[in-house]
Amino acid sequence: MTVKNAFTQEDCIETGYAMYIAGKVVVLKPSSLPPERRDGAHQLYFCEGGNGSNPNPIDRSIFTVSLADGERARWNRGDVLGILKPELLPDSARLHLSQIRPRGVLDPREHEPRYSGYSFLPDGRYASGVWLCSEKEVKDYIEMQKEYQHRVMICDRDGFCVFEMVRGEVIYPLPETIEAFRKEQARGGMSMNL
Structure with a gap:
C-alpha cells in the first residue's frame, strides 16, 4: 500500500477524546506538523503511552514513535486526529512499526x-x-x-x-x-x- 497525500477523519476508526490510544497507530492533524512534513507519511505515529493517551485525559502528553523515520516525539493529545484504520497503514510504516x-x-x-x-x-x-x-x-x-x-x-x-x-x-x-x-x-x- 502506498502513502496517501494526507490522512483525514474518514481514514480513522475512531476520533475524539473518548478513546484509549496507547498501543495504536495514530494520525496527527496536518496543522500540528511543520509545513514541510504535512504529508501522509509524517502524520503516522505509534503511540507508546503517556497520561494523554487515556480516554478523556486530564493531562495532554503522549509519547510516540514516528512511522516515517523512527524518531521518538512527545505530542499533545489535541494534536491527534484519530486512530488509523489498520488496513490503511502503508507498507513503509508497517516496516517501521515492526522495529519498535x-x-x-x-x-x-x-x-x-x-x-x-x-x-x-x-x-x-x-x-x-x-x-x-x-x-x-x-x-x-x-x-x-x-x-x-x-x-x-x-x-x-x-x-x-x-x-x-x-x-x-x-x-x-x-x-x-x-x-x-x-x-x-x-x-x-x-x-x-x-
Missing part, C-alpha cells in the same frame, strides 16, 4: 535477549528482528503488531520459531497445544519456554 520494541523493555546491553520478534508484509518482506528479553516483552510485541502486520513470528536465541501468527490467527503453536499447556499449568505442572 515495546515500552518499558529491558536494555539488551544489560540483559541477555532471549527472543527475536519479526513482522512480515504479505509479500514476505520484513525488516531485521528486534531483541526481546522476556516473555512479557514477547507478549507486548505481539500485542503491538498483531492488528497491523500480516505475519508475526517470535524466534528463540537459537533461531527456532516458538510462535507464529498470520492475519491475527495463531498458527504455531497449535491452539490445542496452548490449551493443554494452560490446563497443565493450572494443575501446577510442566513449563514452556514462552
